Amino acid sequence: MNSEVEKIKRELVEIGKRIAQENLIVGPGGNISAKIEDKVYIKASGVSFEDATEDDYIGVDLNSGRVIEGDKRPSSEIWMHLECYKVREDVRAVVHTHPIYSIAYAFQDEPLKLFTPDMVALLGGEIPVVEYVVPGGKEFARVVGEVIKNHNGVLVKNHGLVTVGSNLKEALYRTLLIENSIKTIFIAKLFGNMRFFTKEQIEEIDNLEVEKYRRKLLKEKG
Numbered sequence: 001m002n003s004e005v006e007k008i009k010r011e012l013v014e015i016g017k018r019i020a021q022e023n024l025i026v027g028p029g030g031n032i033s034a035k036i037e038d039k040v041y042i043k044a045s046g047v048s049f050e051d052a053t054e055d056d057y058i059g060v061d062l063n064s065g066r067v068i069e070g071d072k073r074p075s076s077e078i079w080m081h082l083e084c085y086k087v088r089e090d091v092r093a094v095v096h097t098h099p100i101y102s103i104a105y106a107f108q109d110e111p112l113k114l115f116t117p118d119m120v121a122l123l124g125g126e127i128p129v130v131e132y133v134v135p136g137g138k139e140f141a142r143v144v145g146e147v148i149k150n151h152n153g154v155l156v157k158n159h160g161l162v163t164v165g166s167n168l169k170e171a172l173y174r175t176l177l178i179e180n181s182i183k184t185i186f187i188a189k190l191f192g193n194m195r196f197f198t199k200e201q202i203e204e205i206d207n208l209e210v211e212k213y214r215r216k217l218l219k220e221k222g
């Protein structure tokens with residue numbers, strides 16, 4: 001195994017454990033992957049993030065979906081992960097989780113709009129909601145891929161959240177930020193007031209040199 005593969009598998013294990021600690025899934029729910037050239041390393045199906053070791057991350061050929069490394073079955077969401085890489089050259093990592101607030105929010109039929117500088121800098125735009133699709137198939141992959149062409153995440157009704165990034169950390173931070181932002185909306189509505197950014201405010205933040213620097217750092221270092 002080459003050192004790049006060893007490194008990515010170590011990172012997959014680490015990020016998977018963080019996902020479990022953050023309660024973004026329960027038991028074997030959710031899956032993550034990372035791309036190296038024309039190979040994708042993805043969690044094995046049915047394995048819990050908290051238990052997963054490096055051997056539970058399976059190498060799959062990006063174009064055919066054929067297993068090329070590992071002796072377990074890859075995640076049932078392999079087609080969705082491959083589709084995210086195929087629709088966007090810049091995507092190098094995919095995180096799929098089942099976060100409580102995100103699932104609840106998706107029933108509102110409203111895209112998640114931006115209301116903090118972090119959201120503008122990290123999410124890069126609103127997060128759409130799509131209708132429920134049977135998990136694990138090519139239709140699910142198609143529906144998610146359609147949104148990922150132009151967005152860094154998608155909320156799937158009755159299911160969960162998918163985020164992408166140029167590395168695993170960026171994809172994970174997007175998941176955490178979406179879940180936290182939805183918690184904020186929930187609390188703000190209890191207090192009684194809530195205000196989203198205007199188009200002008202978003203553009204203003206997007207053009208700030210300090211935000212460009214922060215974004216660049218995360219993309220480079222992961």
Ligand SMILES: O=C(O)[C@@H](O)C(=O)COP(=O)(O)O
Nearest residue numbers: 029030031045046075076135
């Ligand atoms: O919700 C599902 O069934 C899947 O999307 C899932 O999260 C876990 O599937 P595996 O990766 O096959 O364990």
